[in-house]
Structure formats: structure tokens, C-alpha cells
Amino acid sequence: MLPDLEGWAVFARVAESGSFASAARTLGLSPPTVSKVIARLEHRLKTTLFQRSARHLSLTSAGVACLERARRMLADGEGLEAELREGSVSPRGTIRLAAPMGFGLDILGPVLPEFMDRYPDISMEIDLDDRTVDLLSGRFEAAVRITPGDFAPVTNGGAHLLCRSVMRLVCSPQMKERLGTIEKPEDLSGNAGLLYANSDLPDLLRLTHESGQQASVRLRSRMMVNSGDMLLPALRNGSGLALLPDFMLRRDLDAGRLVEVLPKWRGSVLSVWFMVVGCGATRMQMPARLRVLLAYLEQALGGKISQDYSAAQEKTR
Known part of the structure; x- marks a missing residue:
């Protein structure tokens, strides 16, 4: 069949x-x-x-196991039909894209050169900013947005899920040694925090245990900035604790420059979306250059859905 x-x-x-x-x-x-x-x-x-x-x-x-391949089948079919209707199999033009600073540097930067090799007639103008930029200003035609949980961002176009990430509580190995025995989040209360200023309550960390139990802890601010990447040198130096997305931490965790504190506890799950501006919600309504970028990012980033998130979902079923 x-x-x-x-x-x-x-x-x-x-x-x-x-x-x-x-x-x-x-x-x-x-x-x-x-x-x-x-x-x-x-x-x-x-x-x-x-x-x-x-x-x-x-x-x-x-x-979960089927989703990425199903999304690729849909993207390939929609892209093929639209390109044939447009009479062109070589998308062209300029993509004006807005994205968060950390995600742009850590994730988009390494994967976009292959996209540019694959589509030599497409050029890109990228604006990296952790603030929420105005997508109705006409400066951008697409954006990457990160939201808590499964909430899709509000848009006058379409929002397409790229991947998910998990917030992890980390510090340097030296600081973890200084902390001594930490058994629960409350044991960290009042410790030095390296805080992300764009959070609603930067010094209040909300954590969830793998069993589903929830807790919160308030840190003492040593540094507060609106860029997670600027916190990394201070983290490596042992200046405090931070709760940051795992896509930003992976290289430091793998290299042993940072370690998890209370590894059975996690911060919120984040969803990463590709948003299109000023056109319909379906792929067929997008310009071909945006369609192929979306399909490429889905393929490149689909494997980055956090294993911890998948395991956590499994436990709740």
C-alpha cells in the first residue's frame, strides 16, 4: 500500500x-x-x-518518534508544489531575519553556512537581539522566537516549531565544590546569582524535579544582564549560579567547564519557533526563500529537541 x-x-x-x-x-x-x-x-x-x-x-x-519525519514530508511536498507553481526551482532574494542573541550565536551561526552553500541565490540580513523586536515595522520578514512551554507566539503570519530546549541550573566545578552538599533547591537560597535580566523575576528560580515536584529559590544578584552569553565568562570563573537554556551550555558542560547543580531539577521547557511576517500561516503562502529556510532549519535543528525534555514527557504519561 x-x-x-x-x-x-x-x-x-x-x-x-x-x-x-x-x-x-x-x-x-x-x-x-x-x-x-x-x-x-x-x-x-x-x-x-x-x-x-x-x-x-x-x-x-x-x-514524538514520528514527528520530525512527518514534518519533513509535509515541508518537502509543500515546497515542491509551490516552487513548481512559481516556475523556479532555485529560490532567490534576501531574507531579513530577527533572532535572539544567544540562539543566533550558538545554534544558527554554525548551521547557516551550509544553507548558504545550498542556496547561492539567497542572501541574509540577520539582526540578533534578546529584546522582542517589532515585527510589524517592515524591517523583518521572519523571526526566531523562544517561548516558555508549548505556547506559540502571537503573529500575523505563521509560527512553526523548530525545536525545544530545557533550562539548566549550572555553575563552575570550583563553585560547586564550595557549595558543599546541596540536596534541595532551598539549600541554594541567598547564594550568588548570575541573572538574565529579561526574565519576569530574574532572581527567583522556578524548578521542577523529574518526579514533577516544583520548588523555587531566590538568589542574591552578583550580575544581571540582558544577554545570556555575557554571563558565561562569569559562570566559568565561579562567580555565581545561573539558570540558562541547554543549547547555550552544551559545549561548556561537555568540556567540564560547567557542571549541573541539582541535576534532577530543571527550569522551564522552552519552545523555539520560526515566525513569518506579513503572509499567510501555511508554507504554500510563504515566499520560496522562506520556505526552504524553514525546511532546512527543521531538518538541522530537529535533532536538538532535548533528550531530558523527551524523558520528562515520558514520565508524565
């Missing part, structure tokens, strides 16, 4: 939008039709892809 390509496309859109109703609006279908397509796909696979409740929709472990 041929694969159920329609089913996989609808599955990808439901997972991306977070609900059957939102996916139905994006696809121009009714919610019952979307529900029937997913039920048909699950029956065909003899497995459940979504965990459903009255207020929440989440992926099962089988759904």
Missing part, C-alpha cells in the same frame, strides 16, 4: 499547532475531518500518536 501522506501531513500540522481545532483552521478543514484523518492513521499504524484529554493534547512516545 502507498503511505498515508495526507494522514502524515495532518498529523504534522496538529502536532505543530497543538490542537485539532487550530490545525483545522490552518488546513481549511473541519475539526471532525481532522480527527477522522488522525484516527485513520492511528488505526493503520495500530498505535496512538496523541494523548488526548478535555484540555490538553500531547504527543505519545510514538508520536
Whole structure:
């Protein structure tokens, strides 16, 4: 039998939008039709892809395993049709992109050279800023935004999930030795903190144990800045503790320059979105240059969904 390509496309859109109703609006279908397509796909696979409740929709472990390949199938199909309609298989033009400073330096910077090699007729203008820039000013046609949890950013175009990250509490090995025995978050109260100023309450750390238990701890500010990258030298120097996204910390953790404090506790889960500005929510409504960038970033960053996040999701099912 041929694969159920329609089913996989609808599955990808439901997972991306977070609900059957939102996916139905994006696809121009009714919610019952979307529900029937997913039920048909699950029956065909003899497995459940979504965990459903009255207020929440989440992926099962089988759904998580299938999502990235389903998104690629959808992106490839939409991109092929749109390029053929436009009469061009070589996207061209300038992409004006806004992105957070840390994510741009640590994640986008290393992966974009291959994209530029692949599409020599596309040029890029990138603005890195941790502040939320005005996307209606006309300066940008796309942006990368990071939100807590699964909340999609509000946009007049479309928001497409790229990857997820987890906030980790870290310090230098020397500072961890000075801290002595730390068994629970409250044991850290009043310690020196290296704080991210764009948080609502920079000195108050909200943490969740792998069991689901929640706690908060207030640190004493030693440094507060609006760029997570500027905190890294002070972290390595042992000047304080910080709660930062794992994409920013991975190289230092792997090299042993930083270590986790209370490794069974985590900060919030972050979702990274690709937003398009001033065009429709579907890929087919995007200019070809944005479509291929989105497809490339989905492929390049899809494997960066935190293993810790996936494990945490598994424990809650």
C-alpha cells in the first residue's frame, strides 16, 4: 500500500499547532475531518500518536518518534508544489531575519553556512537581539522566537516549531565544590546569582524535579544582564549560579567547564519557533526563500529537541 501522506501531513500540522481545532483552521478543514484523518492513521499504524484529554493534547512516545519525519514530508511536498507553481526551482532574494542573541550565536551561526552553500541565490540580513523586536515595522520578514512551554507566539503570519530546549541550573566545578552538599533547591537560597535580566523575576528560580515536584529559590544578584552569553565568562570563573537554556551550555558542560547543580531539577521547557511576517500561516503562502529556510532549519535543528525534555514527557504519561 502507498503511505498515508495526507494522514502524515495532518498529523504534522496538529502536532505543530497543538490542537485539532487550530490545525483545522490552518488546513481549511473541519475539526471532525481532522480527527477522522488522525484516527485513520492511528488505526493503520495500530498505535496512538496523541494523548488526548478535555484540555490538553500531547504527543505519545510514538508520536514524538514520528514527528520530525512527518514534518519533513509535509515541508518537502509543500515546497515542491509551490516552487513548481512559481516556475523556479532555485529560490532567490534576501531574507531579513530577527533572532535572539544567544540562539543566533550558538545554534544558527554554525548551521547557516551550509544553507548558504545550498542556496547561492539567497542572501541574509540577520539582526540578533534578546529584546522582542517589532515585527510589524517592515524591517523583518521572519523571526526566531523562544517561548516558555508549548505556547506559540502571537503573529500575523505563521509560527512553526523548530525545536525545544530545557533550562539548566549550572555553575563552575570550583563553585560547586564550595557549595558543599546541596540536596534541595532551598539549600541554594541567598547564594550568588548570575541573572538574565529579561526574565519576569530574574532572581527567583522556578524548578521542577523529574518526579514533577516544583520548588523555587531566590538568589542574591552578583550580575544581571540582558544577554545570556555575557554571563558565561562569569559562570566559568565561579562567580555565581545561573539558570540558562541547554543549547547555550552544551559545549561548556561537555568540556567540564560547567557542571549541573541539582541535576534532577530543571527550569522551564522552552519552545523555539520560526515566525513569518506579513503572509499567510501555511508554507504554500510563504515566499520560496522562506520556505526552504524553514525546511532546512527543521531538518538541522530537529535533532536538538532535548533528550531530558523527551524523558520528562515520558514520565508524565
